Amino acid sequence: xxxxxxxxxxxxxxxxxxxxxxxxxxxxxxxxxxxxxxxxxxxxxxxxxxxxxxxxxxxxxxxxxxxxxxxxxxxxxxxxxxxxxxxxxxxxxxxxxxxxxxxxxxxxxxxxxxxxxxxxxxxxxxxxxxxxxxxxxxxxxxxxxxxxxxxxxxxxxxxxxxxxxxxxxxxxxxxxxxxxxxxxxxxxxxxxxxxxxxxxxxxxxxxxxxxxxxxxxxxxxxxxxxxxxxxxxxxxxxxxxxxxxxxxxxxxxxxxxxxxxxxxxxxxxxxxxxxxxxxxxxxxxxxxxxxxxxxxxxxxxxxxxxxxxxxxxxxxxxxxxxxxxxxxxxxxxxxxxxxxxxx
Ligand code: AHG
Ligand code: MN
Ligand code: MN
Ligand code: MN
Numbered sequence: 001x002x003x004x005x006x007x008x009x010x011x012x013x014x015x016x017x018x019x020x021x022x023x024x025x026x027x028x029x030x031x032x033x034x035x036x037x038x039x040x041x042x043x044x045x046x047x048x049x050x051x052x053x054x055x056x057x058x059x060x061x062x063x064x065x066x067x068x069x070x071x072x073x074x075x076x077x078x079x080x081x082x083x084x085x086x087x088x089x090x091x092x093x094x095x096x097x098x099x100x101x102x103x104x105x106x107x108x109x110x111x112x113x114x115x116x117x118x119x120x121x122x123x124x125x126x127x128x129x130x131x132x133x134x135x136x137x138x139x140x141x142x143x144x145x146x147x148x149x150x151x152x153x154x155x156x157x158x159x160x161x162x163x164x165x166x167x168x169x170x171x172x173x174x175x176x177x178x179x180x181x182x183x184x185x186x187x188x189x190x191x192x193x194x195x196x197x198x199x200x201x202x203x204x205x206x207x208x209x210x211x212x213x214x215x216x217x218x219x220x221x222x223x224x225x226x227x228x229x230x231x232x233x234x235x236x237x238x239x240x241x242x243x244x245x246x247x248x249x250x251x252x253x254x255x256x257x258x259x260x261x262x263x264x265x266x267x268x269x270x271x272x273x274x275x276x277x278x279x280x281x282x283x284x285x286x287x288x289x290x291x292x293x294x295x296x297x298x299x300x301x302x303x304x305x306x307x308x309x310x311x312x313x314x315x316x317x318x319x320x321x322x323x324x325x326x327x328x329x330x331x332x333x334x335x336x337x338x339x340x341x342x343x
Contacts, residue, residue: 009035009177009188009197016181027181030088030112030137031165035177035197037082038133038169041075041119042190045131045171063098063319064284069125072096075118075133083114090140091151093318094118095287100151100318111145112164113138113156117287120168121253130172132255136291137165153318160290160311167295168255178204178262180298185262206301207265210328212247214257215269222273226306226338230269254283258292258326262299267327269335271306281305281323285315289324302332306339 013028058070076096087108092101121131167179175190187201234246272281293303293310303326
């Protein structure tokens with residue numbers, strides 16, 4: 001398709017909204033604000049060591065006990081500033097903020113909640129490997145909208161199946177925005193001449209079968225038997241029970257792994273393990289597992305804890321961690337069967 005004929009993100013959203021004659025346009029406006037935050041973060045990331053402030057080490061510790069990079073903090077700030085003013089939000093929550101963010105009194109409050117990981121894979125920043133931002137949009141409870149009261153943690157503890165929209169931006173060789181408003185998954189690429197996201201991937205579907213897996217195997221001695229069985233069978237290749245050879249990838253940016261899987265299939269696992277028995281997994285349910293799970297399910301793939309669909313899990317805390325397996329349907333279902341079998 002010639003570049004000039006490709007819809008922009010704005011055009012795509014307006015055309016989607018025509019399907020719902022009564023819709024207010026608030027969701028579209030919110031998604032556009034998020035896309036502007038992502039463009040601003042893409043610019044910051046692209047400057048690398050030349051970025052004003054790059055010498056700033058960051059160094060504070062977030063609620064997860066991770067040392068924040070300066071760009072984690074800057075990206076969080078860009079999301080907050082770009083989304084707080086519009087009147088579409090009742091509140092926000094982020095990896096980098098321990099408590100829910102209250103919309104300041106100078107701005108109106110709205111009916112949505114925005115939950116985000118402002119920079120995913122930030123341990124890769126020093127080595128210039130692809131990172132991204134992940135976001136999830138939920139409806140605020142009716143009573144919050146009616147009263148306009150401050151949001152509390154419990155308002156955000158909704159199963160992922162209730163997401164209204166979810167997506168991610170990818171800051172790689174090109175900058176992309178991948179989005180679902182519950183009607184399939186579409187991908188946009190940033191046109192640097194226009195400064196606009198243009199529709200380049202109108203219908204993303206994940207192949208049902210795959211021969212590629214992604215897992216941090218340095219944790220293998222801590223894995224549970226079903227995960228060990230699955231990976232051993234992949235490694236056994238053509239002469240093993242799977243009868244085919246598998247390839248492996250590990251980028252350590254979940255958002256980049258999710259994107260690869262959307263493009264060509266595969267499976268990603270960050271299972272719970274015995275390394276730290278207190279933790280259920282590494283990735284966070286509300287702003288990592290749920291939005292990526294929503295995208296996967298909307299693209300015909302699956303997202304699971306190994307034991308149940310991730311989108312059905314009732315969250316118990318804002319920063320809750322969870323075991324996560326997602327990707328090609330038949331591989332995820334196989335991993336779930338191994339969990340049911342106990343190995
Ligand atoms: P974040 O940078 O937002 O804290 O998330 C990092 C996550 C995820 O992107 C990645 O898959 C995983 O951490 C990498 O974990 P390992 O360091 O254990 O490989
Ligand atoms: Mn982090
Ligand atoms: Mn992350
Ligand atoms: Mn992060």
